[in-house]
Amino acid sequence: MSNGNLKPSGLREHFESKHSSHVGTSLEAFKLRRVRYDQKATLSSYGFSAPGKPLLEASYKVSYMIAREKKPHITGETLVKPCALEMAKIVLGEEAAKQLSQVSLSNDTVRQRIKDMSEDITAQVVNEIKQSPAKISMQIDESTDVSNHSQLLLSWDLIGSICTDGAPAMIGKKSGFIAMVKEKAPHVLTTHCVLHRQALASKTLPKKFKEAMRIVVQTVNFIRGRALNQRLFKKLCDEIGAEHGVLLYHTEGRDVDIIQARGKVVAFTRKLPIWSRRVESGNLANFPILDNILIGDGKKLSVEIIQEVKNHLEVLSTNFEGYFSDIDDLTMESSWILNPFSFDISRMSDNDLSKDDFIEFQENPRKKADFERAGMDAKHFWCEQISAYPSLAIRAMHVLVPFTITYLCETGFSALLNMKSK
Structure with missing residues (x-):
């Protein structure tokens, strides 16, 4: 039944006009009749039957697609099914359209299908988490x-x-x-x-740079504020041969483990003093867009701007050290997790009960072969060791599993x- 046919007023009118002999019958009486129908298969004798497997599967597949695209549940009844019936009628004929019409895609059906799939996925995930x-x-x-x-x-x-x-x-x-x-x-x-810490550390721009950033943000917001502005901007980019034609509010974050994040942060902070010295000497290789503009215009940065950039890089380095002060706590842990067979066992305390297991692990040639075969995928490798070396594997996963963004x-x-x- 369509969603419109299930309105209380419509159902009441149908019941009173078509089934007037039952007006006044209690709900319990109807439930009792239903039990008798189920026991005697009365519904089947009147032509009512459960939908076949292909029809049921099709209903679930369409409901899944509606959920994936985040569309209203009623889309199945008002758009998907009518379109499918028209296509089937034109391409395959009336008989195919008649068979396809049996696929249930009402608003309530789609909602229930999505709920069923969601509960099933949740049960599977929770079961895996518990195990x-x-x-x-x-x-x-x-x-x-x-x-x-x-x-x-x-x-x-x-x-x-x-x-x-x-x-x-x-x-x-x-x-x-x-x-x-x-x-x-x-x-x-x-x-x-890590991304929030990076943003916080980067907010200490000098006054002149802040003004430039304010103009950039306002421009981005203006372009992204209306669909017409976005289309005009894309057309402009196409006309001037720009590499990109779409502005994003943010870039997609790719999650890395804490060890990888530590490596990237440490590497960046070590580069900042080098960049500062290069800028001081007039070398803008680390700012290629600015460098290309200056070369094209035949100009050089003023001493004042160079000092502003140099000061900002120094402040940025100090802020990163403050916001990522806890990043060095993983130095020893990251060493044996990423390179277990080259790790110096003497760096582990004798009071560390995992040391015995680690010695046995390092002397296992099969594990060394497994590690070389796994390559740089430390998470996958240590997950496989959970049964043979549980204490080491759980300790490694305690470092590798936490999200960094x-x-x-x-x-x-x-x-x-x-x-x-x-």
Whole structure:
């Protein structure tokens, strides 16, 4: 039945006009009749039967596609099915269209199909989490849905680490989210999103640079503010042969583990003094766009601007050291996790009970072959060691599993808000 046929007023009118003899019959009486129908297969004798497997599968497939594209549930009934019937009628004939019309895509059916698939996926994920010997990692962002409600559906016993956006509501020492988590689950490891820390450290621009950045932000917002502006901007980019034609508010975040993040941050902070010395000597190789503009115009940077850039790079280096002060705590751990067979065992304390297992592990030639075959995929390699060397594997995963950015969390909330706003 279509969604329109299920309106209470329509059902009441149909019941009173077509089944007037049953007006006044109690709900219990109808339930009793239903039990008798089911026992005697009365519905089947009247031609009612459950949908066949292909029809049911088609209904689920279309419902899945509607959910994936974040479209309203009623799309199946008002758009997808009518289009499919027209195409079947034109290309395959009336008989095919008649068979296709049996695929149920009403608003309530699509909603139930999506709910069934969601519950099934949730059950599978929860089952895998419960069976995993290692704790899971979470991304937490200071966001709520359109009803101003936070979304969290996991037991703290299953969580080993949390990555937050670093907002005061998250990391406040007394009433912050992390402080409350530590009271309930002291074992949870907390990390601050690397991208948020980078943004905070980069905000200390000199006054002249801030003005330039303000103009850039205003320009981006103006172009992205209206669809017409975006189309005109794309046309302009095409006319001048620009490499890109679309402006993004942000770039997609690719998650890396803490060890990789540490390497990138340390490498960047080590480069900053070198860049500063190059700028001081007039070498702008690290700022190629600026360098090309100056060469094209036949100009050079003023001494004042050079000093501004140099000062900014020095401040940036200091800020990075402050915001990433905890990044060096992983130096020893990262060494044996990434290079277990070249790691100097004497660096481990004799009081570390994992040292015995590690010695046995290093002397296992088969594990060395497995490690070489795994290449640089440390996560995959240590996951495979969970049964043979559980203490080492769990300790390695405790470092490798935690998220370093909250990008997935933010995109998830964005999708949730989009669906709830429709």
